[in-house]
Amino acid sequence: MLEVTRVSKRFGDLVAVSDVSFQLGSGVTALLGPNGAGKSTMLRMLSGLAAPSEGTVRVLGGDPRADIELRRRIGLVPQQESLYEHLRVREFVQLAAELSGVADAAAATERAIGTVGLDPADKRRLSTYSKGMRQRAKLASAIVTGPDVLFLDEPLTGLDPNQRNLMIDLFHRIGASGRCVLVSSHVLDEVQRLGTDVLVMGQGRLLAEGDFRRIRDLMDDRPSRFRIATDEPRALAAGLIDQGLAVGVEIHEPGALTVATVSAGRFAAAIAPLARDRRASLQELRPLDADLESVFRYLLEGR
Amino acid sequence: MSNAARVFRFMTQKLLRDWGRVAVLVVLAVLAIVIAVVMRISDGGATPEDGAGFLVWYGLSIILPFGSLLVAADAFGDLRDERTLVYLWLRPMRAWSATAGTAGAALTVVVVLLVVPLIIAGLILDVPMADGALLAAVAYVGVFLAFGLLLSRPLLVGLLLLLVWENVIGSLSAATARLTIRSYAASLVVEEGWDVGTPVGRSFVASLAVPLAVAAAGLLLATWGWRRAEVA
Numbered sequence: 001m002l003e004v005t006r007v008s009k010r011f012g013d014l015v016a017v018s019d020v021s022f023q024l025g026s027g028v029t030a031l032l033g034p035n036g037a038g039k040s041t042m043l044r045m046l047s048g049l050a051a052p053s054e055g056t057v058r059v060l061g062g063d064p065r066a067d068i069e070l071r072r073r074i075g076l077v078p079q080q081e082s083l084y085e086h087l088r089v090r091e092f093v094q095l096a097a098e099l100s101g102v103a104d105a106a107a108a109t110e111r112a113i114g115t116v117g118l119d120p121a122d123k124r125r126l127s128t129y130s131k132g133m134r135q136r137a138k139l140a141s142a143i144v145t146g147p148d149v150l151f152l153d154e155p156l157t158g159l160d161p162n163q164r165n166l167m168i169d170l171f172h173r174i175g176a177s178g179r180c181v182l183v184s185s186h187v188l189d190e191v192q193r194l195g196t197d198v199l200v201m202g203q204g205r206l207l208a209e210g211d212f213r214r215i216r217d218l219m220d221d222r223p224s225r226f227r228i229a230t231d232e233p234r235a236l237a238a239g240l241i242d243q244g245l246a247v248g249v250e251i252h253e254p255g256a257l258t259v260a261t262v263s264a265g266r267f268a269a270a271i272a273p274l275a276r277d278r279r280a281s282l283q284e285l286r287p288l289d290a291d292l293e294s295v296f297r298y299l300l301e302g303r
Numbered sequence: 304m305s306n307a308a309r310v311f312r313f314m315t316q317k318l319l320r321d322w323g324r325v326a327v328l329v330v331l332a333v334l335a336i337v338i339a340v341v342m343r344i345s346d347g348g349a350t351p352e353d354g355a356g357f358l359v360w361y362g363l364s365i366i367l368p369f370g371s372l373l374v375a376a377d378a379f380g381d382l383r384d385e386r387t388l389v390y391l392w393l394r395p396m397r398a399w400s401a402t403a404g405t406a407g408a409a410l411t412v413v414v415v416l417l418v419v420p421l422i423i424a425g426l427i428l429d430v431p432m433a434d435g436a437l438l439a440a441v442a443y444v445g446v447f448l449a450f451g452l453l454l455s456r457p458l459l460v461g462l463l464l465l466l467v468w469e470n471v472i473g474s475l476s477a478a479t480a481r482l483t484i485r486s487y488a489a490s491l492v493v494e495e496g497w498d499v500g501t502p503v504g505r506s507f508v509a510s511l512a513v514p515l516a517v518a519a520a521g522l523l524l525a526t527w528g529w530r531r532a533e534v535a
Contacts, residue, residue: 044535049533049535050533050534051533068395068396070395071394071395072395076393078386080386080389082386083390084317084387099306099309099396
């Protein structure tokens with residue numbers, strides 16, 4: 001559904017996005033990166049708001065910048081908080097529906113506003129809305145057209161935990177209906193709850209893409225760390241070193257050790273037989289750095 | 304309803320919601336009427352030539368161009384500054400729908416707040432202001448609408464254009480006056496032989512055609528700018 005080929009974007013001397021390529025199909029994908037990584041610029045190019053300096057962007061087979069009709073099938077929740085402050089939420093969302101030629105714009109507006117948990121009959125102007133309500137108004141405006149592709153730039157900012165859960169559920173429902181949802185965030189906890197498919201950007205470059213657990217597995221130049229709880233930590237540590245399964249072992253609490261290994265697969269296969277040989281009972285075996293934060297930290301900072 | 308009409312309705316509401324700007328324009332316009340009344344009832348009453356001199360200076364050289372600048376440049380300029388242009392730009396509508404609808408909204412606001420009061424002031428002073436004021440408004444709105452989309456500081460550039468081009472260069476000679484919108488608008492207001500402090504004397508056809516051509520060029524530029532815009 002999305003095809004980005006060798007895309008770069010420069011603003012004068014500043015390179016915001018550099019030689020990025022990826023393809024995405026349906027489902028929810030998180031676009032992860034720190035502030036200034038180029039995420040928003042990438043989303044602007046994907047939605048046609050900005051032209052790439054180099055490379056091509058194809059959305060649903062078309063050029064989102066040149067093909068006006070394609071905009072009907074693309075929804076964007078931009079990062080900025082600002083809205084048309086003088087409008088009410090119904091007017092704001094209905095304007096988007098009407099300008100997009102949505103049949104029965106009034107009914108579609110009501111549905112979209114209800115979906116994000118706002119009140120379509122709310123008489124207050126958007127200028128009185130809180131940050132979380134603004135996020136939801138923007139989302140309603142983006143989904144009122146029933147887009148096939150939905151781009152969301154930091155959409156969970158300002159939402160309370162309950163609202164976040166509702167929104168994340170909504171993104172998953174949209175993704176599960178065969179649509180492409182790309183959600184940018186710099187908050188790892190958020191991204192982890194959005195799913196496992198990630199695009200990681202840093203300093204304008206695409207650092208990794210795919211399932212973050214697979215990305216972690218591919219980082220074979222960096223030892224994986226495991227915590228093992230056992231009644232014989234010293235014996236187990238010695239066995240791991242003897243068999244060449246660990247490049248580092250630390251025992252910093254009674255009954256537990258931390259192991260660093262460069263061959264996680266071999267380690268996982270060998271640990272149970274080794275424990276049996278050394279008469280050690282295995283009470284816990286837990287990966288310490290298979291989470292997204294570790295992947296992210298490694299990709300961005302190399303540690 | 305067409306998309307141009309929807310944009311017109313939305314932009315008209317938005318422009319009229321800026322109470323501060325509306326208040327300034329209303330005060331300036333009411334001042335024109337008040338001064339016209341004072342001139343009319345003053346000792347002996349002002350002649351139509353005196354009245355035309357005042358209305359060309361105050362109306363066509365000051366409040367109409369500067370008021371049009373405030374309204375038209377900010378129509379798109381405000382959306383760019385507030386970063387809300389995105390909500391219009393993302394919609395599947397032709398560029399001309401956005402620019403024509405916005406131009407119509409800006410022109411409506413300028414006509415209601417400035418042109419109509421100038422026509423009333425003209426009626427008080429026996430000066431036919433309608434054609435000149437309306438055409439000047441059309442031309443200025445066209446130009447400044449394009450400024451709002453194409454320039455990063457449309458108000459500043461517009462201000463410089465009005466001060467340097469329309470007022471200084473336009474006053475240097477009859478030849479340079481031909482390059483100003485004001486001289487064409489004033490030519491429709493001033494009768495032959497009147498001295499109003501502004502070079503006039505453009506033909507009727509030129510006085511109609513040039514402001515309309517300027518407005519059309521501005522609208523075309525704005526439409527081109529809409530298509531090319533990099534929206535934040």
